[in-house]
Amino acid sequence: MSQSNIPLSHLRALYAMMCRIRAFEDAAEIASKGGVAAFGQAAGSTAHVRGPLHLSTGQEAVPAGVCAHLRPADYMTSTHRGHGHTLAKGADLAGMMHELFGKATGFCGGRGGSMHIADFSVGMLGANGVVAAGIPIAVGAAQSIKIRASHGNPDAIAVTFFGDGAINRGPFAESLNWAAAFKLPLLFVCEDNQWSATTKTGAMSAGEGAAARARAHGLVAETVDGNDVGAVSETARALIADIRQGKGPALLHARTYRFKGHVSVDPAAYRDPKELEAALEHDPLVLAARKLIQLGINVADVDSIMQAAREEVAAAVASADGAAWPDDAAAFTEIQSMGAGQWL
């Protein structure tokens, strides 16, 4: 399946979401320079976004295409590289930027930051600092939907995003088995950007990859060009429709590419520049924009979509910058109810 099959208005909406993600990541990247010591970089004190910041630049088509078919009652878990998923699930862009800036007005009141972005109000149950750890949580959310079927949204589903490197952690396999054994309404999405931190995933992964592993556990699985937002959307649509009908879990393997380093301060010196150059030829935003133009939207219109996204993000940055830090006391609230106040 490819872009050509989807209606213009849908492609336009997908493109708008991709632009918002791209603009968000670009702004976060700038705000994070000097934000953490790694890859030979020192941490400065001037960065607005501190700590490890994992950018999904270049991977926007996957969350945009998948989440177009999700509803607020559907649950999602994500990874350390979760801004795109969060936005695409419908979370407020400014709330996320405020959280990256560590402000009281962020989604987590400044307690979590980029690796712990979450917006439970739209079903986004959390990014995760531990590779593959979000997968079993989504399994539980999917099982909960089944168990609580009478409680309102019987055809809700859960979706879990994870990377190509994550498929080599045990919880991935455990979760495939579990989801299939209980026939849970769960979509696994392997967002395959070909890299695991500084390591090419290929050499570390035996066999035919995520889809083959899923099939071996009895799941339906599809592989798709993850830079073709139309293809992602159409494939996800079909899989999600089946899941909603109770046909059990499925896996979507989307091939894409990580344009940036592992974290925002990583210059990715270990990577052949040609590989990046080649990948940039398949920038999912460029591909989608080209298609929109083919379909008759004029260039200025297309540009205005990105322009609007950049403006939205700039406003978010400005407001995040001006927002208040959490009270120091917030370090000691929302920990637990029993024994609250007993720190020592």
Place this chain on the structure above:
Amino acid sequence: MSQSNIPLSHLRALYAMMCRIRAFEDAAEIASKGGVAAFGQAAGSTAHVRGPLHLSTGQEAVPAGVCAHLRPADYMTSTHRGHGHTLAKGADLAGMMHELFGKATGFCGGRGGSMHIADFSVGMLGANGVVAAGIPIAVGAAQSIKIRASHGNPDAIAVTFFGDGAINRGPFAESLNWAAAFKLPLLFVCEDNQWSATTKTGAMSAGEGAAARARAHGLVAETVDGNDVGAVSETARALIADIRQGKGPALLHARTYRFKGHVSVDPAAYRDPKELEAALEHDPLVLAARKLIQLGINVADVDSIMQAAREEVAAAVASADGAAWPDDAAAFTEIQSMGAGQWL
């Protein structure tokens, strides 16, 4: 492949090993009655074998058939149900019985017991009280063979036994991937007795089982009737020959049946008695004995093999019974070198 293809002398040797395992398990079972509190049973103080005792009665063809092709330089890891594997790897029967009795003369000086049987002198690197935990250890042993190729036994291999329930733990999948990615000389043996403690494994395992999961990770995999010792042996022979030649890891899925409860004091009241009855029709020892007689060995000869095994075991029980307990001081040795003696 089946028994008919293997030479009589080989089948006879396999049968003899199976008899030793059966005789061992039968004697251990008797010695363990009242040895642990579980399944509604109380622990008495008269048992000679204490703690959880997992019997491999009915599963003898798997270790016998596989280990016939192993050498002392090959490594093995096993499970909580490891007596058969240990014997078949060439360990001393009496040393194991002494360990089950907790005596100073046992393999582990009474420190380990049934769940921690090991005989490093024949490459048997340990049973394990944690399901699936032996698998990554075997991965490391196999990698070590490759790394130390110059050190003597370049075509040595490692083999790891595990149950059908164990394939749903993450380390199994991680290890499949790892072994294939590094092309390690490792044979995975799934000894499928259809049960995981009190639970039928089928309902808990999605997809086509161990072999399918192995193939999805790029391994060669074969399924065999695990009660047909000739078939096990022939299939293992072929897989092991390829592994020795550097063709990478493989998996053998052997279907068998657990004649006893999960532990020796478990009456398996949860199991349909008909299932056991049907399984007893395929007792691997009966099948092998029948075949030996078909091939011309007379009944008395066949009986004498089992008789010899029972005598060997009886002698081991008697000597274990008479052997000394470990010194109390053994509770505090062989823990660690640095800081030895600092208990508090």
Place this chain on the structure above:
Amino acid sequence: MAVMTYAAAAASALNDAMRADPAIVALGEDLGRGGIFGQYAGLLAAFGPERVIDTPISEATIVGAAVGMALTGLKPVVEMRVIDFALCAMDEIVNQAAKNRFMFGGQGRVPAVIRMPIGVWTSSAAQHSQSLESWFAHVPGLVVLAPATPQDNHALLKAAIACGDPVAYFEHKELWPLQGEVDADQRTEIGKAAIRRVGSDITIVSWSKAVHWSLEAAEALAAEGIQAEMIDLRTIWPWDRDAVFASAAKTGHVLIAHEAVQAAGFGAEIAATLAEAGNAKLARLGAKRAPVGYAPNLEAAVRVTPAVIAAKARALLGR
């Protein structure tokens, strides 16, 4: 009032709780047959396989899934069989269940009870005999309970399920068959110790199976004219400092006895707390029992700093 075993008390409490609240589910291996020790007896028949869930042998996913269930409206009771196997799910317990509420700024709650039986159990050797309760006391976000009697296993299990926090719940393998009277309506507050024996000469603080040994020891001492006061802590976190300090003030002597390895066991925390309070010349400084926050000020708020160290040193020296 009924006489029942420690195992049956747990099953009965869970039965009561599940009957009262449809959000409660139980999951783990072999639950359908009542659990290896009967601690889930009768529940499958009463509540069906959607609420009494037999799981694959997948400890990481058992706890991970429980976190997902808890975040979405259920109250899972999770069976790990023995603490030793819970080591296969430590990321899920410590990084996910315990920290979720804080990391996400209070958006999520993880009302999950994770049952991890501790203790030595008739020759089950090194991988089935550990007692690791002190680990969990060290982890912000967790409640830590260790009942010693059928009555407490009934009442504390209910309290654990109701409390809304993730709970590390430690039953003891050698206590499963222990018989005792159980009043199903009795409530036991989390954080309140029980004085199992009143005495004037020495305070013995303990929990779990060691409570019974301590009581046995107290009887032996009584025969010699020594009256021991025996405190069953029951809650390891938040532990009942008031009860311990009051008894210590009365008897002037405190012995803490637990089955876990002494080195870095929870007895050290109690002893250190008593010592600091009673001795102006000894102090500890460590991070607050809070997860580390992201915003720079939140991160700084829990840390030990040179200024804090210097201040504490001055205080110790009375300057």
Place this chain on the structure above:
Amino acid sequence: MAVMTYAAAAASALNDAMRADPAIVALGEDLGRGGIFGQYAGLLAAFGPERVIDTPISEATIVGAAVGMALTGLKPVVEMRVIDFALCAMDEIVNQAAKNRFMFGGQGRVPAVIRMPIGVWTSSAAQHSQSLESWFAHVPGLVVLAPATPQDNHALLKAAIACGDPVAYFEHKELWPLQGEVDADQRTEIGKAAIRRVGSDITIVSWSKAVHWSLEAAEALAAEGIQAEMIDLRTIWPWDRDAVFASAAKTGHVLIAHEAVQAAGFGAEIAATLAEAGNAKLARLGAKRAPVGYAPNLEAAVRVTPAVIAAKARALLGR
């Protein structure tokens, strides 16, 4: 003598060790590119991919495989990146690596060094900021090290590899860039603390990054006329009681400062040990720091019993 960072010191020590002993291998994620912090810089080029092993993201199998390697003649150095991810491998560390030698009666040895960087690290929040060294002190079979300087990271890493025991090795994430002089020939004995500053008024005991804060605090105190003696423990297990007790006897005041959560942190063990020794009215009893053995007498030998409790109570009361 050369000046190098804490990260470079580790790389240099490992380089020396690997050159001298072909049995040493390193494994973990991203090692081939020198590790995210440069702590493996240059090693792949020097020793090739069979000895500097880039692994899949499979923490459980990284440690499990290291156990298998160690049992069969290799000496693996295992990278976990941060202690938080080591929670994905706790069965392998605690049930397998730590207990192997004992369970199998001395047949196996696990000379593996498991590197699990601890500590807060610039806004990396709750899942990348833990310090869990006290957990490992609680586990029989493990050596526990926590170097604070480039020199110690060089010398202790070598000592760890050479010692033959499984070692929980805790570097600190904020110390990677710390510069210092390193004498490659200097040996540091496991179990020996370093007196970083001599003083007469108060003893500050610390380790890892908190050593530097403690020294900073000591400077501030000195300006006020308070002379603090600063002990860098370096080895958490077996810890240097002699050094701590000697200094405590001299100064009469002890402050223990660590970055880990205070509750059930290793500071409690030190404080409790000092308190018990100095105060005849307080004692702890727990199991010996030994794995639980199978034979009934071995099992009994490590346990706390009513008789032991009663005896300790008598001793406390001077009877």
